[in-house]
Amino acid sequence: MTGISTHVLDTSLGRPAEGVPVELALHTEGGWQVLGTSATDSDGRVRDLPAVEAGSVVRLLFDTGAYHASASSEPPFFPEVPIVFTVAPEQHHYHVPLLLSPFGYSVYRGS
Secondary structure, three states, rough: OOOEEEEEOOOOEEOOOOOOOEEEEEEOOOOOEEEEEEOOOOOOOOOOOOOOOOEEEEEEEEHHHHHHOOOOEEOOOOOEOEEEEEEOOOOOEEEEEEEEEEOOEEEOOOO
């Protein structure tokens, strides 16, 4: 089994993004099966998502609309950010950081 964690940083404010809802889902023949949900803590981190099997295709779905709604009355340009990746058999953990701003985002495979 492979653990997955994430970290969301609000680059427009230069600080962690607290309270971003995050969903972890598994790709199946019938579509996406939600495995767990959480939200970023005061440090912008999520550490309590369930582990997944090696070889799985998974999706982290960040509800950025909910996060941006607390800071602006304008509708967000990106209301959600889906990150889809394959879990390699030899990996015991993946950390997937998201750098977020109102009009853009970046994601990478962390350590």
